[in-house]
Amino acid sequence: MLSDMNAPQREAVKYLDGPLLVLAGAGSGKTRVITRKIAYLVQECGFDPRNIAAITFTNKAAKEMQERASHLLEGRAGKQLNISTFHALGVKMLRTEAKAAGLKPAFSILDSSDATAIVSDISKETEKSRLRALVSRISGWKNAMLPPSAAASHAADEMEALAARVYEEYERTLRAYQAVDFDDLIGIPARLLASDEELLERWQRRLRYLLIDEYQDTNSCQYQIVKLLAGHRGAFTAVGDDDQAIYAWRGADVENLRNLQTDYPKLKVIKLEQNYRSMQRILSAANTLIARNEKLFDKKLWSDMGRGDPITLFIARDADHEAESVAMRIASHKFEHRGKFSDYAVLYRGNHQARVIETALREQKIPYVISGGQSFFDRAEIKDVMAYLRLVANGDDDPAFIRAVTTPKRGIGGMSLEALGRYAGERHIGLFAAMFETGAEHALPARALTPLREFGDFINRLEWRARTEAPRLLLEDLLRGIGYETWLFEQFEPKEAETRWNNVREFVDWMGRKGEEDGKTLMELTQTVALITMLDKRDDGEERDAVQLSTLHASKGLEYKHVYLIGLEEGILPHRESIDGGKIEEERRLMYVGITRAQRTLTLSHCERRKSGRESRDCEPSRFISEMGEDVQRPKKDGAAPTAEDRAARVAQLEAMKARLAGKVLPGS
C-alpha cells in the first residue's frame, strides 16, 4: 500500500508510538504524507474517521486535503474526517461550548475590516499606518494570550500604552455585540481547554489523533490548542519546514518547533529531503543560500531529476527595462519551447512591483493573472447582504445593525442613530433591542422611530422564517424586500451595478446550493460563511492560460516550470524595514521560498538604477544573489548596456518567430 513512497515518507506515515515532527522540505510530498497517514489510521489502525483531525492554515489547503483524503478512503469515511483550518475548528468548539465562553451560540464573527473599524472608532485614529499598527499590536497581545490588564503593564511606549487602552475598550465592545474576532476563534477555545478539565476531556475523546500542516506558521495560541488536545499522549503529527517560515510578522513563531522538542522529549523527528519538484541546480542554490541561517535542524534538499539549466541572472538598467526584459524573455522562451503561458511565474516582494510587469506584458500581448487580490467576501455588496444575515442571527450585533439599517438608505440618518445609540448606551443594551423599548419613544422623535421599528419588524419576520425555510427563497425575499437591485443601479454606473448584482446573485446561488446539499438552514449557514473565502472562484483563474504574477508570500505552496524572481536589490529583498529591524533571516527564507517554486528554470534579475522622485539612484544587488553560490550564472560583463537598436533587433526577431509559428500552427488547428 505504501510502496509508492520513499523510506522517510513511509516511516512518517507508520510512526504512531508518540509525537512526531515531520520536517518536510519544499516539494517533498508533505500533503501526500498527511493524507496517506489519515488513510493508514483509518484502514490499518481502526481509527474512526470522526476521531481524526487535520488542521491547516487556509481553506484552500483544507479543501485540497479533504479531497485527497476522501479519495483514498471508502464510502462516507472521508466526509466524517475533521479537516479544517484552525479557525474553523475554533468556531466549531465555540458554537458547542458557547455557554462556557459566555457567548450565545449565534454569536457573530467579525472580519478584519469590521475589527479595524471598531478600533478606529475607539481610538479616533484614521490614518492608515497608525491604525494598522494599533490593530496589529492588539492582535499580537491576543495571540500571546495577554489580557488587556497585562498589556497595559507591558506597554513599552506611548503607542503601546494607547493600544492597551484601546484593547480594553475593544474587548468590552466585542462582548457587548456578542461578537468575536478572528483571534478570538483561537484564543477563547485555548482558554476554555486550559481552564475546564471536563470540557478538555470531552474534546480529547472526540479528537484522538491530530495532524497539523504548516506547523512553522503556528502562533502560541494555536500551539496551546495542539498541546492541550494532544495531551500527554502526544498523539499527533506536526508537519512543517522551518526554512519556509515567512509569517513571523503576523504572529507565527518558529520557536514553536523548538518548544515541541522541549515539551515532548520523546519527540520523533523525520526529515523529508527528497524533492520531486525541481532540478538539482535549483535545489543546490537554495541549499547554499539557506545554510546561512542559524538552524535548529539541518536539511538538504536533493532531487534525482537531473542537474538542469543554469540559473540565469540579468541586470536591467531600471525597473521598466527589467519588466520589458522579463516579458521578452517569457515570450521568446514560450514560442521556442511551445509551452503554455501558465508555465511561467513572475515573483516579487511587494504588490506594487506587479504594475510595471503588467504594463510590459500587456505591451507584448501576453495574458497574465495576478494572484491574491480582493476576496469575494470582502466586497461591499456581499458585506451588505451579510450584515442583514448577521443581524437576523444575532440582534446584539450593532455593526451589522448600522450597516443594514443604512444600506439601502431608508430615511434613518446619523442623528437618529446617535440618539438611539445614546439611549442604548444608557440602558446597556444593543441598538436593535433598544428601539423596541418604551423608553425609546422619549429618546427619539416618532419621525425617526417609526421607520426604525418598521425595519425591526422586517428583521424579526426574517428571523422567524429563517428557522425553518430554505435559504434560497428567504434570501431572495430579503433582497426584494430591501430593493437591493434597484438601489445598486441608483448608486452605480450600469456596468458597475451589473457586476455587483451578479456577485450578489452568485452569493445567493451558493448559499442556496449549500442549503439544499447539506440541508442547512440560513441560520447555520450564516454562522459559517464568515470564515469561507474565495468559493470556487480560484478555478477560473487557473484555467486561463496566463502568466502568473504573485508576491513571494502568496507563492508559498505553489510551483511553476519557469520562475522569474525580480527586484533582487538591497532594500527590496531584503526589504529596508527588515534590514533595519534585523530580520534578515526571514527575508532569506522568503528568497528560499521563491527559488524553490521553480521546477525547471530560474531567472533572477535586479536593476542598476531605480528612479526615486525626479532623479534616479544606484541600487545595490541583493546579498542573496551571491549567497546562492556558484550555481548562478553571472551575466557577461561586456560593459555596454543594450542600445535601442539592440532592443529593436530583438523585437523584430521575436515578431518574425511569432509569425513563423503562427503560420505553421494556424492551418492545423
Add this chain to the structure above:
DNA sequence: GCAGATTGGATTTTT
C-alpha cells in the same frame, strides 16, 4: 480657502 485632479510612493496576508 476648498474641491477635484494629479502625482508619487508602497512590505508581506489569512482567517
Add this chain to the structure above:
DNA sequence: TCCAATCTGC
C-alpha cells in the same frame, strides 16, 4: 492598484 499628500483652478 490604492492611498495620501500636493497642486491647480475657481
